[in-house]
Amino acid sequence: MKQLFNLFQLFFRIGLFTFGGGYAMLPLLQGELVKKRGWATDEELLDLYSIGQCTPGIIAVNVATVIGYRRAGISGACFATLGMVMPSLIIILLIASVLTQFMYNRYVAYAFGGVRICVVALILNVIYGLWRKNIKDYFCAGVFIGALVLLLVFNLSAVWVVIAAGAAGYWLRGMAAK
Amino acid sequence: MIYVILFFEFFKVGLFAIGGGLVTVPFLFDLSEKYSWFTAKELADMIAVSESTPGPLGVNMATFAGFRAAGIPGGIVATLGLVFPSLVVMILIAKMMDKYSCNTRVQRVLDGIRPAVIALILSAGIEIARMAVVNLKAVIALVVFLLVIHFGKRGPIFYLALSAVAGIVFKI
Incomplete structure (x- = not known):
């Protein structure tokens, strides 16, 4: 049970900080799964991305499902996937119901401007590491x-x-x- | 039953949108024509919102459409429908991966794919850069972030939070 909660919490955090879709998630996955926990290698993550590219559904969900399954079977897959989609679900429901003006706020726009550039920098940094290891x-x-x-x-x-x-x-x- | 229709329609999107992310967009446009859940213009707005909110576009869109159609339960049902096909297919694949990952033929195929996936990730980075790095200030910010991230020892979440503050302070 603790294992399942940990999976949920880990992917909730990754989902919360993933701006810009599946590929923007790679630096987060690498940080949490490869560097911090040793649950997967860089090569396994790349393999998961290539499989995610050719299978139905969203890459972020595909990766969460496989990692969750490996750690704790089918219930692990379900908890990891739920954790992954939960932040989007909550945030979009909030925006759709009460915060329609939120996205047009000047300071929110500035913050996201900074975050998007940071995402580019994080992706380039990951590619540099992957390039040195794999090419x-x-x-x-x-x-x-x-x-x-x-x-x-x-x-x-x-x-x-x-x-x-x-x-x-x-x-x-x-x-x-x- | 609106919930059954929502689940089923987004189940189909999840099943046929191979590759994820922006691949879901054409399917969502079809939905906007077939039902009155959201208009094509709202979809375009939603794509813009999804670029700057956390989470995958497909999930964001399913939540939004479901909410429009049938309130909060609708948002939840549509999201579950979207995610369900991936969940089933990936559990099956995970079972197979454990079995075949040591096979030399599979290894050869994966050897070929890995450099291509690095190229895919780079092209995704270039796509985001096209939207984000639009002026000199942004270029300077990118170089500073690159240096800080490369020589820093913190995890990505720390830098993302830092960059949000930097965005507000320097009006990026």
């Missing part, structure tokens, strides 16, 4: 640059980028192994 050879660098071009220049959907990269890994790593 070890020409193959990885090639996939990274190829994926970036497909995403930014050709606006290809993330699902196809993940599938193409998986296929490239299967064939090219397979050839290297022979």
